[in-house]
Amino acid sequence: MHRRPTKRALLIGVADYENDSGFSPLKAPLNDVHLLREVLEDPELGAFHSVSVLMNPSQRELSFEIANFLESAELDDTVLLYFSGHGKFPQRADQAYLAARDTWQKLMNGTGVSASFVRHQLEQCLARARVVILDCCSSGKFARGMLSKSGTVEHDVSREHFGEGTWVLSAGTGVEEAYEYRDSETGLHVSHFTKGIIEGIRTGQADRDQDGRVSVKDLYDFARAWTRKEVRKTKKKKQMPTLTQVETVGDVIISNFPRPARSPNPHSFTPAKKKNSVARRAILACSAIVATSGSVFFLADFPSGGQPGGDEGNGSPSASPRNEKSWVQNTGTSVGACATRGNEVYCIDLSSDKVYAFGAKTGKELWGYDLHRRAAIYAVPLIVNGTVYIPVYDSDTGGGLLAINAKSGSKRWFRELGKYDVSATATFSDDKVFVSDAADAYALNPATGEVAWKRPIGGGNNASPVGDNGGSVYVGGGYGDIYRLDVEDGSVVWKKKVDGGTPGQAVIANGEIYIGTETPQGSGKLYAFEPFEGEIKWSYATGAIISPPVVMGDLVYLQTETGRLEAVNRETHRPKWVRQVGGGGIGPLLAFSEDSLYVGGDDGFLRSIDFQSGTEKWSHAGNESVGIPTLWRDQVIFGSEGTLYSVDAKTGK
Structure with missing residues (x-):
């Protein structure tokens, strides 16, 4: 059975390179990826079903994720592959290469990712429409190296309106340089070509014929003109984007624009993180960080996904002024x-069993919904395509999942699932919503709540399945079992036994599955699995791991039930640093900006922790225990017994 056609994207940014690589570090790629992701995920604009993010990968990771992304596509899908970083066309070489973080400039053919490799993956990809965007030096040469060797083919003109083939949008011609700059309006370093693409989608200016749709050719025309104009202002050498088409028919729609076109005045964007995880996926008590999919995890919608912002009004008397x-x-x-989406923050109230929406700019309450039963204490709202999903339970009837309209706060549907509590954050992948109770894993239709399948996974566990947007989901069972399930019917692909206690929420990153365990005695282990066969690659013994791991660059961050934070090097499998958080941390840690983790403690403080050294950068006092925080632009938002706070992420003020 095939899933319905989807629009999927893999966005890759490489900013940091090893010291002996011969490549200088870049400032724009991670911001490029984050800003492009915002417009692609926006349901009124790009409306992509999944957007995966890969930050600072190694050559192995870069090759694996490109191949995995393209191989998982189906016939009627539209796939978009994006790269921002260094590109190189070496002397005496016959093709250009993309540079990963560990690529050596003097040995590109052995350490880079070649145009022929990407071409081969595209030729094997089943998706009817394939779009590649390259914002790097030598991107024109790279595009030429991706030209199919099969020659031209006969096309059925009656199918032209569907759009099929491969479109390659390059930042320059031949070995031309691609430039980055500091945007004076936002203060962020961005690439000229990518900024043109983002502005064309965001403002609707790329929709020249005003038909409410932005095609690949529309977008290229606008981004090309934008780039030439902006680069000319900098007095630098010219930069001439190019469009290469391989066996194309018709055109493919990248974005919609239902509203009248706006002038392209930049709005405030969120700075991207360095050494971020390679994608987002659904985790346990927050929306998380993962590697190959666009699902929703531990960072809620890190930090503000594509949900259009609402009108917050002028604020309430207790909220600060709007500016x-x-x-x-x-x-x-x-x-x-709490979790953010667009300009709203959604929070679960633990005392009156309600869900609230607040304006992220002012803190003004937008709506409240009475759950009529208990909310899962450590679950974070999942927000996807304008719907808020809340795990709930009742002592008499059991657990279920509630879907609420994110804009109005009205109920969409409620699905009773069984006699056990549903207490883990719901996750999203492959057009399904996933939850688990203490005995079973469930896949639900996100629009109706109908149960697509149910899979027994053993008692005592409550971590939701995590999907890879490629046909599989991973979940831990209550008896020390780890499952890989088929996303369509829930059948078991493989099942592995681990020691060290009950498995928690899985995280997919860097081509591996990371999962932590806990025992009643307070011990636990971190496991790294190979995803296809389930081989355990390595493990690390520690205390009981209470939240999903967070993967950033070469480090895996863990949180134990005693409030200890640990940064484990995934190459050496040894801790880089260990830090005790006062009072014991109660929520998952978050990554933001270039260098910080944020965690709330039972002692009433929210703390910012340097992710490289583990030192505390600042703390902010709440009233009592701090709830699970979320991020909105350059602010951290968190609740603490009767009060909701928004503080500066860098200073805590």
């Missing part, structure tokens, strides 16, 4: 976990 970034809002309730 001030930080604010304090007296809620009168015990705010637990």
Whole structure:
């Protein structure tokens, strides 16, 4: 059975290179990826079903993720592959290469990713429409190296409106350089060509014929003109983007624009993180970081996904003025976990069993919904395509999943699942919503709540399945079992036994599956699995791991039930640093900006931790225990017994 056609994207940014690589570090690629992701995920614009992110990969990771992404596509899909970083056309070489973080400039053919490799993966890809965007030096040469060797083919003109073939949008011609610059409006370093693509989608200016749709050719025409104009302003050498078409028919739609076109005035964007994980996927008590998919995990929608922002009005008396970034809002309730989407922050109230939406700019309450039953204490709202998903339970009837309209706060549907609690954050992948109770894993239709399948996974566990947007989901069972399940019917692909206790939420990153365990005695282990056969690659013994791992660059960050944070090197499998958080951390840690983790503690403080050294950068006092925080632009938003706070992510003020 085939899933319905989808639009999927893999966005790759490489900014940091090894010291002896011969490549200088770049400032724009991670911001490029984050900003492009925002417009592609926006349901009113790109409306992509999944957007995966790969940051600073090694050559092995880069090759694997490109191949995995393209091989998982189906016939009627549209796939978009994007790269921002260094590109190189070596002397005496017959093709150009993309540079990974460990690529050596003097040995590109052995350490880079070649145009012929990408061409081969595209030729093997089943997707009807394939779009490649290259924002790097020598991108024109790379595009030429991707030309099919099969020659031209006969096309059925009656199918031209569907759009099929391969479109390659390059930042320059031949070995021309691609430039980055500091945007004076946002203060962020971005690449000229990518900024043109983003502005064309965001403002609708690329929709020249005003038909409400932005095609590949529309987008190229606008981005080309934008890039030439902006580069000319910098007094640098010319930069001439190019479009290469391989056996194309018709055109393919990248984005919609239902509203009248706006002038391209930049809006405030969120800076991207360095050494981020390679994608987002659904995790346990927050929306998480993962590697090959665009699902929703531990970082809620890190930091603000594509949901259009609502009108917050002028704010309430207890909220700060609209033009001030930080604010304090007296809620009168015990705010637990929060998640952001667009310009809204969604929070679960643990005392009155409600879900609230607040304006992220001011803290003004937008709506509240009475759950009529208990909310999962450590679950974070999942927001996908304008819907908020909340795990709930009742002592008499059991657990279920509630879907709420994110804009109005009205109920969409509720699905009763069984007699056990549903207490883990829901996840999203392959056009399905996943949850688990203490005995079974479930896949639900996100629009109706109908159960697509149910799979027994053993008692005592409550971590939701995590999908790879490629046909598989991974989940831990209550008896020390790890499962890989088929996304369509829930059948078992493989099952592996681990020691060290009950498995928690899985995380997919760098071509591996990471999962932590916990025992009643307070011990636990971190496991790294090979995803296809389930081979255990390595493990690390520690305390009971209470939240999904977070993977950033070469480090895996863990949080134990005693409030200890650990940064484990995934190459040496040894801790780089260990830090005790006062009072014991209660929520998953978050990554933001270039260098920080954020975690709430039972002692009433939110802390910013340097992710390289583990040192505390600042702390902000709440009223009592701090709930699970979330990120919105350059602010951290968190609840603490009757109060919702928004503080500066860099200073804590």
